[in-house]
């Protein structure tokens with residue numbers, strides 16, 4: 001069984017949701033928010049992978065990577081596109097003042113946990129002047145986490161474990177780069193709880209392999225399938 005962070009997270013949210021998405025092939029329709037977020041991620045990845053660091057090349061990356069799916073009409077899409085341009089303009093200004101060096105973009109790791117393979121892609125890995133590694137995750141929503149929340153962020157901790165076991169890279173810092181808000185929030189990475197996380201990833205992978213897909217209704221109010229799922233306790237929300 002090969003497990004990624006997305007599969008692990010969804011299985012832990014609700015095993016039945018995992019079944020709907022990955023066994024039955026159900027799809028969650030794109031919304032302006034999800035489409036916008038994906039376009040920004042794609043543009044940043046393309047720009048960071050390319051050699052040129054100009055503002056023009058960043059706007060060109062946005063043009064090339066923009067997805068039109070998910071918007072109700074052209075006016076709405078144009079408003080979100082303008083917002084993406086403003087965000088990237090500010091991002092470029094901040095990028096110029098950074099002293100760290102980017103050493104990985106969409107950096108993939110694979111490692112073995114028991115009988116399973118754990119795979120992931122880290123948005124960005126930077127190395128500071130002191131040689132220390134920083135794992136960066138881009139968020140495109142409006143919220144900004146606290147440093148304590150970043151330290152506990154499940155995705156970044158999954159990636160930190162993957163960086164250590166799959167890339168032999170020891171991260172010192174975890175960072176959420178809230179590109180829409182223009183804020184970066186960091187926390188030192190202490191490595192605590194890695195064995196527990198490893199065991200939980202392994203347990204989730206074994207559950208998926210055994211087709212153990214019992215519904216977990218505590219997640220229903222936040223689930224994309226809550227209106228049509230047979231087990232939903234939040235159909236009216």
Ligand code: SF4
Pocket residue numbers: 013014015016017020215216217219220223224225226227229230231232233
């Ligand atoms: S609606 Fe509830 S039970 Fe159904 S998939 Fe979502 S979280 Fe699981």
